[in-house]
Structure formats: structure tokens, C-alpha cells
Amino acid sequence: METFIAVVIIFGLLISFHELGHLLLAKRAGILCREFAIGFGPKIFSIKKKETVYTLRLLPIGGFVRMAGEDPEVIDIKPGHRIGLMFNRADSVSKIIINQLNKYPNAKMVTVDYADLEKDLVIQGYEEEEGERFDFPIDRKAEYVMDGQAFQIAPLDRQFGSKSLLDRILTIFAGPFNNFLLAFIVFVILFSIQGVPSEKPLLGKLISTDPAAQAGLQEGDRVLAINGQTMESFSDIANYINKRPNQALTLKIERDHHIQEVKVTSKNEKGVGIIGVNQPFEKGVWDSIKGGVTQTYYWIKMEVEAFKQLVTGAIGLDQLSGPVGIYNLTGQVVDHGIFWVMRWTAVLSINLGVVNLLPLPALDGGRLLFLFVEGLRGKPVDPKRETLVHFIGFAFLMLLMIVVTWNDIQKLFM
Structure with missing residues (x-):
């Protein structure tokens, strides 16, 4: 039950931020937005504010902003009516x-x-x-x-197609951008509470039952050298120890302005040397903001690289996760606590943003591609052709979703 609630909250947040980006930029451009919906299917709740109906729908698998002009107007009053x-x-x-x-x-x-x-x-x-x-x-x-x-x-000047090319591009791009913005905000909040991982050669929290704590090392100790080799960062410390399982180590540390040496024997955990020390964290507004930028950029880069490998065949479809796989992973994350849930939310938000920017029909990236083509040609693509391409693309995405979901189900029973 905890997993289900977490999934609903996480995806509700991701979808809301994504669609809110479209809504705000559409309204800024003067486009009539008939509906702002979270979910698909039958309406559970709706309320109208000014000219927009805000709805919550039964199936929490997406959302949409219904902008005037994107679909043919429903009413066509003819002579004799x-x-x-x-x-x-x-x-x-x-x-x-x-x-x-x-x-x-x-x-x-x-x-x-x-x-x-x-x-x-x-x-x-x-x-x-x-x-x-x-x-x-x-x-x-x-x-x-x-x-x-x-x-x-919807008068013509309130319809999506009547707006400048730049306004339309910004309106479509605002959805994925908001997902990146949400990830940044979550990372900043996380780092403000937990602190930002530091590369200073300091010891973070120690595991009481592991060698470092048993040898008398303490959180905050500055490691100057190990076995005579100078340590410039926490990565230096971790890399040196990881390569030496079951080995005696002499750590030269500084504590309260006093230098001393502490002898520790590392453990062997699956071929990796460990002494039970976590990376140190630092707290501060600027550090949190900088950490938010760094982590957001890192995960965007990782997502892009993953899709490159998918296109080149370096990874196969069987390695992708669909709704079932994400649900299962979310359950594992929930078990590790709120900080892991926050990090997972940020990563999923970035994933949603990157996926939507792929130049595929029916996605925001596909719509942006048509707008860029319009900019190059100086005139829009035939709406009927664009609609057909998006329809075929949507069918392909549904087929891909079925394949990935089937793979997820098979993995559960392996």
C-alpha cells in the first residue's frame, strides 16, 4: 500500500509540473486553455477557474492541457440550424x-x-x-x-496556431523544462536537509560495527594520508581502500588540530575493501543550489547517454523499465526512506523530461520537430499529415509500452 501511495504522489507531482509548464506558457501567449487534466479516463473531480476547467481523472498515467486550435472545434453551425x-x-x-x-x-x-x-x-x-x-x-x-x-x-487569435512560432515552441518546451526544474528543486530541498556530498578528505558517518569505528576513528576526522600516500579528496580515500580488501591500513588523521595515526584492517565485501565510512556532507544555501544544478545536469547527461546506447544497440529493449518495473523499483526505494524517495522523484522527473524531448511523434519532441520544420520552410506542415504522423507515432509508443511492460512482468517471475 505504501508503494501504491508513493507512486500516485510521485507521478501526480511529475505530471502536474509538466502540464503546468504547458499551461502557464500557453496562457502567457494568450492561448485559450479549455482544460488542465491530471490523468486520463473518467473525471473524478473538476472545478472551473475563469476560462479553464481543472480536472482529476481516474487513470494516473499522464495528463494534458486542452488548448484551443490543437483539435478541430467541436461546433460547426451551418445555415438552416x-x-x-x-x-x-x-x-x-x-x-x-x-x-x-x-x-x-x-x-x-x-x-x-x-x-x-x-x-x-x-x-x-x-x-x-x-x-x-x-x-x-x-x-x-x-x-x-x-x-x-x-x-x-475560441476566436482565431486565441488559438494555438495563431501564435508566433517562438510562443508555440516555448509553450511545448515548457512541459519538459518544468520536469528539469522540479528535479532541481527536489535536489536543492534534499541537499538543504541532508547536506551536499563533499569531496573534502573527511570521514562522514561511520557504521558502528565496521572497522573504522572499532579502531576509534570519528566522523569529521581529516585524512591526511593512508600508508604514507597523501589523500586530497574523499574519492582518493574511497578508491585507495576499495582496492585493498583484507589489508592493514595506517591512516594519518587530523582531529581537533592534533595529528595522529590510526591502524585499521579493511573488510572484504564482494572483492571490495571497506572500513565502514560514508562520504561527508556539507550544508549551506549556496552548496545546496550548486548541488542541485550539478545533480540535475548529471542525470540529464546520463539519460541522454542511455538513449544513445539504446539507438546504437548497446543496450536492448529488455533492459528498459515500464510502469510495472518503475512500480517495483519505487517499492524498493520507499523501503530506504524519504531521502531515497526524493532522489528517485528527481531522477524520474528528469527521465520524463528527456523522454518527452525525444523527436518522436506524439511526444513534445515530435511536436517541436514539426515547429522547427515550419521555421525552416516558412510555412506550417499540412495539419492532416502531422495528425497522421502523430497517430502512427502514438500507436508505436503504445506497442513499445506493451513490450516493455511484458518484459517487466517476466522479470518479476525470474
Whole structure:
């Protein structure tokens, strides 16, 4: 149960930050965002704030921001349609009733002659009572109502495709960027609490039952030399000891401004020499920020390198982990405590960001690729062709997910 709760919280956080990036940059560009959703499938909860409906859906496997213009508008009012109109104080149309007209007795019934909800923002038609032809101006924030649900109209200048190429690129890139930002924030918080791993030649926490503690060494001791060899960093200490299992070691240390020598015999753990000493940590605002930057960059580089190896065949699909594998790994991480969970959250966030930037259809990277092609050509790619490519890409990704999940399940029983 703990694993399930951890998975829901972690993925909810990752998805929320990712979609929030899209939402904020879309709103900044003036794009109408109809819905901000966490999860897919049936709605569990929804609330409308201004022009956006915020929803929580049943399946916590993703999320989306429904931006006007990304999909064809649902409503296409044609000549001869009978609709109801409601007006605001400026005598502009504020609601367009598409069906179930009998539920709106106060609406003005009109037979449509011409309607444009995107550019001209006008409905021309005949009133049923007077039979005269009128032009009805439409408010820019008017809603159309279908099956009892209201949806705000999207004038052309509020649609995704009407925005500058730069605004569209930033809106798409903001999702993966927010995942990198989340990882950085988590690392900074982690290092602020736990401290930042230090390369100073100091001893960190000691394991009480291991040789270092038994020999009288203490946390904070500065190691000047081992067996006469100077130590410049903790890595020097670890590397020297790791290569010498079951060997006598003389550590020259400085403690409280006094220099002394301590003799220790290393243990052999699977061919590696250890004395039971952890790396030291340092605390400080600047150190935490610097550590956050360093760790975020390191894991981005590691993820990119992993995908390079996948493309070149250095690693196979059987080494990838899908939802089942990640669930299993999360359970192991939870057992090690909150610090491991925080680190795992940051790594998964970076993974999500890097994967989404891959130039594959149906991913943010694929959408960015089409935008870059548009920039080079000077005109957009045919929307029908782009939609087809994304559809094929999505089908391929689903197939890949099935293969990876099957591999995960097989590993559980090996």
C-alpha cells in the first residue's frame, strides 16, 4: 500500500509540473486553455477557474492541457440550424444554445443563415417571432452550450496556431523544462536537509560495527594520508581502500588540530575493501543550489547517454523499465526512506523530461520537430499529415509500452 501511495504522489507531482509548464506558457501567449487534466479516463473531480476547467481523472498515467486550435472545434453551425441565443448587457451574444432548446425558454430562437465563431464573430439569421434577418454580434468570451455543457468559443487569435512560432515552441518546451526544474528543486530541498556530498578528505558517518569505528576513528576526522600516500579528496580515500580488501591500513588523521595515526584492517565485501565510512556532507544555501544544478545536469547527461546506447544497440529493449518495473523499483526505494524517495522523484522527473524531448511523434519532441520544420520552410506542415504522423507515432509508443511492460512482468517471475 505504501508503494501504491508513493507512486500516485510521485507521478501526480511529475505530471502536474509538466502540464503546468504547458499551461502557464500557453496562457502567457494568450492561448485559450479549455482544460488542465491530471490523468486520463473518467473525471473524478473538476472545478472551473475563469476560462479553464481543472480536472482529476481516474487513470494516473499522464495528463494534458486542452488548448484551443490543437483539435478541430467541436461546433460547426451551418445555415438552416435552429439555435437559441442569450445576450449580455452590451447586446452581444453570450450563450449559443446548440440543442435541448426547450430547457432555455428565455433564449431567443434563431434560424441560422451564416455563422462565424472564429473570425467575424457574428451570427446572421432569422428570428422565429418576427421573421426578420438580423446580425447578432458575438462576445469574444461567449459560450456555446451542448447537452447542458458550456464551452467557451475560441476566436482565431486565441488559438494555438495563431501564435508566433517562438510562443508555440516555448509553450511545448515548457512541459519538459518544468520536469528539469522540479528535479532541481527536489535536489536543492534534499541537499538543504541532508547536506551536499563533499569531496573534502573527511570521514562522514561511520557504521558502528565496521572497522573504522572499532579502531576509534570519528566522523569529521581529516585524512591526511593512508600508508604514507597523501589523500586530497574523499574519492582518493574511497578508491585507495576499495582496492585493498583484507589489508592493514595506517591512516594519518587530523582531529581537533592534533595529528595522529590510526591502524585499521579493511573488510572484504564482494572483492571490495571497506572500513565502514560514508562520504561527508556539507550544508549551506549556496552548496545546496550548486548541488542541485550539478545533480540535475548529471542525470540529464546520463539519460541522454542511455538513449544513445539504446539507438546504437548497446543496450536492448529488455533492459528498459515500464510502469510495472518503475512500480517495483519505487517499492524498493520507499523501503530506504524519504531521502531515497526524493532522489528517485528527481531522477524520474528528469527521465520524463528527456523522454518527452525525444523527436518522436506524439511526444513534445515530435511536436517541436514539426515547429522547427515550419521555421525552416516558412510555412506550417499540412495539419492532416502531422495528425497522421502523430497517430502512427502514438500507436508505436503504445506497442513499445506493451513490450516493455511484458518484459517487466517476466522479470518479476525470474
